[in-house]
Amino acid sequence: MRLPPCQAALCAAIGLNLLLLLCVWRWGTPQPPRPRAGGDNTAPGLTPGVTVLLREFEDFANDVPGVARSFAALRPPPPLLVVADETPYPPLPPLPPGARLLTLRPAPDRPPRLSRPELHVRTRHVALVPDGVRATPGHLERMRDALENGAGGAGDNTRVVAAPVRGPTPPRCLDLHVSLREWTARYTPAGPCRAVEGDAVLLLRTRDLFNLSFPLARPLPTALFMQAALRGWTVRLLPEAAFAARRPPPLATPHGRWKAEAAARARRRRLLADFGVKRVVLPEGRERWYGCGKETARCFGTVHARTPQYLHQDRWTPPCCLRALRATARRAAAVLAAAGVRYWLEGGSLLGAARHGDIIPWDYDVDLGIYREDAGKCRLLREAAAGAAVVDDEGFVWEKAPEGDFFRVHYSRLNRLHVDLWPFYPRDGVMTKDTWLGHRQDVEFPERFLQPLRPLPFAGFTAMAPNDVRAFLELKFGPGAIENPEYPNPAVKRLEREK
Ligand code: ZN
Numbered sequence: 001m002r003l004p005p006c007q008a009a010l011c012a013a014i015g016l017n018l019l020l021l022l023c024v025w026r027w028g029t030p031q032p033p034r035p036r037a038g039g040d041n042t043a044p045g046l047t048p049g050v051t052v053l054l055r056e057f058e059d060f061a062n063d064v065p066g067v068a069r070s071f072a073a074l075r076p077p078p079p080l081l082v083v084a085d086e087t088p089y090p091p092l093p094p095l096p097p098g099a100r101l102l103t104l105r106p107a108p109d110r111p112p113r114l115s116r117p118e119l120h121v122r123t124r125h126v127a128l129v130p131d132g133v134r135a136t137p138g139h140l141e142r143m144r145d146a147l148e149n150g151a152g153g154a155g156d157n158t159r160v161v162a163a164p165v166r167g168p169t170p171p172r173c174l175d176l177h178v179s180l181r182e183w184t185a186r187y188t189p190a191g192p193c194r195a196v197e198g199d200a201v202l203l204l205r206t207r208d209l210f211n212l213s214f215p216l217a218r219p220l221p222t223a224l225f226m227q228a229a230l231r232g233w234t235v236r237l238l239p240e241a242a243f244a245a246r247r248p249p250p251l252a253t254p255h256g257r258w259k260a261e262a263a264a265r266a267r268r269r270r271l272l273a274d275f276g277v278k279r280v281v282l283p284e285g286r287e288r289w290y291g292c293g294k295e296t297a298r299c300f301g302t303v304h305a306r307t308p309q310y311l312h313q314d315r316w317t318p319p320c321c322l323r324a325l326r327a328t329a330r331r332a333a334a335v336l337a338a339a340g341v342r343y344w345l346e347g348g349s350l351l352g353a354a355r356h357g358d359i360i361p362w363d364y365d366v367d368l369g370i371y372r373e374d375a376g377k378c379r380l381l382r383e384a385a386a387g388a389a390v391v392d393d394e395g396f397v398w399e400k401a402p403e404g405d406f407f408r409v410h411y412s413r414l415n416r417l418h419v420d421l422w423p424f425y426p427r428d429g430v431m432t433k434d435t436w437l438g439h440r441q442d443v444e445f446p447e448r449f450l451q452p453l454r455p456l457p458f459a460g461f462t463a464m465a466p467n468d469v470r471a472f473l474e475l476k477f478g479p480g481a482i483e484n485p486e487y488p489n490p491a492v493k494r495l496e497r498e499k
C-alpha cells in the first residue's frame with residue numbers, strides 16, 4: 001500500500017511528536033535510584049572487595065589512625081570508613097589518604113548523603129573492625145571466601161564471618177535467641193553460633209549489613225548479633241584468621257577503661273530500649289534487667305479498651321512488669337492474709353493460675369476479690385478507705401481507686417503497676433459488689449464458691465482461690481475459658497494462634 005505524500009508527511013510529523021513527548025516524559029520524570037548498597041549484592045554499583053569500617057571507638061582515647069594506617073598499608077589498600085555519631089572530640093589525628101570520616105547525625109545545612117554510610121560503601125563486603133586491630137595480609141580475603149564458599153549446605157544461613165582479635169581470652173560462639181514478644185534476649189553456650197563473645201573482626205555482605213534496621217547501632221556486635229538472630233542468620237567463627245591488636249590497647253589506663261565502660265553501659269541501655277529488649281539472659285543463666293523498677297515509671301501508659309499498648313505492637317507484658325506484678329500480688333496477699341481479710345484470685349488472675357500457675361503472659365494487672373466486711377481488719381485498707389494513699393514498709397502504695405468502690409495496691413509511688421482488690425458482699429447467698437466495670441467476667445456469683453476457699457499456686461506463691469475453679473471461671477468467662485486463651489478485648493485485638 002502506498003500513502004499519498006501529504007499523508008506520509010502527517011504520519012511522520014505525528015511520529016516525531018510522539019517521540020518528542022516520550023523524551024520530555026523520560027527526562028521530566030525522576031527515575032527511581034538504582035539499588036546500590038542495600039540492593040542486590042551482585043547489582044552494578046558494588047565492586048568486588050572489602051571495605052573496612054571502624055565504628056567502635058571512644059572519642060577520648062582511641063587508636064583509629066593506627067588501625068587506618070595499618071589497613072592502608074595492605075596491597076591493594078581496602079577502602080576505609082570511620083563512622084561516628086558526630087564529629088569526634090577531641091578531633092581525630094589526620095587519617096591516611098583514602099580513609100574517610102562520616103558522621104551519622106545529619107546537620108541541617110549538609111547534604112544528607114554525608115550521614116548515610118551505605119552510600120559510601122562500594123564493595124560487596126564490609127569488615128567491621130574493632131579499635132586497636134592490626135591488619136594481616138590475606139585475612140579479609142580469607143574471611144570473604146569463608147562466607148561465599150563456606151560449607152553452605154542446605155539450611156545453612158551463614159551471613160557473618162568472625163575472626164578473633166588476639167587477646168587474653170579467645171572469642172567464643174554463643175547461641176542467641178531474641179523474643180521481642182517477651183522482650184527477652186537469651187544467650188546460651190551450646191547451639192548454633194549466632195553471636196561471638198569477645199573482640200572479633202566481623203565480615204558480612206554489604207547488602208546484608210545495610211538491610212538491617214539498625215546497621216551501625218552501638219554496641220555494634222550486640223546490635224548486629226541480635227538483628228542477625230531475629231533473621232535466623234548464623235555466624236562462622238574463623239579461629240585461623242586471628243588478627244593482631246595494638247599492645248597496650250587504646251584504653252590502657254584504669255580511668256580510660258572506667259570511662260569507656262560507663263559509656264558502653266549507657267549505649268547498651270539505649271540500644272536495648274530501641275530494640276525493646278528488657279531482659280537479657282547471659283550464657284551462665286544470670287539475668288540482666290533493662291526494664292522498670294520501683295524507681296521508674298510503669299513500662300506502658302494508661303490502658304485503653306482493656307488492650308494495653310504492647311498488644312498492638314504484637315508484644316506481651318514486659319518481663320519486668322510481670323516480675324513487679326508478681327511481687328505486688330505476693331505482698332497484697334500476705335498483708336490481707338495476715339490481717340484476716342478473706343481474699344481470692346479473680347478474673348484473669350484466676351484464669352492464669354488455672355492455666356499455668358502464673359499471671360497470664362499478656363495481662364497488665366492482678367485482680368483479687370475480698371470480703372467487704374473484712375476490709376476494716378487491715379490497717380492499710382482502713383487508711384486507704386479514709387482517703388489517703390499509704391506507703392507500706394516495703395514501698396507498695398495502698399489506696400482507694402478513684403474510679404469506684406475498690407482498692408489498689410501499687411508496686412511503688414512511681415511505678416503504677418497494680419493489684420486491684422474488689423470488695424464483694426453476700427446478699428441471699430450471692431456475692432455482689434457496688435462498682436461494675438461492664439466486663440463479661442464482672443458478674444455476681446454464688447457464695448458457695450468461697451466456702452471454703454482453697455489454696456492455688458500463683459505467681460510464685462500460694463494464693464487463695466474459689467473452690468471450684470473451672471465452674472467459677474466458666475460462669476464468669478463462658479465455657480472453655482481455661483483451654484481457649486484470648487486477649488482481654490478480642491474486638492480490639494485478637495490473639496493470633498501459632499500455626
Ligand atoms: Zn516494666
Ligand code: MG
Nearest residue numbers: 348365366367
Ligand atoms: Mg485484670
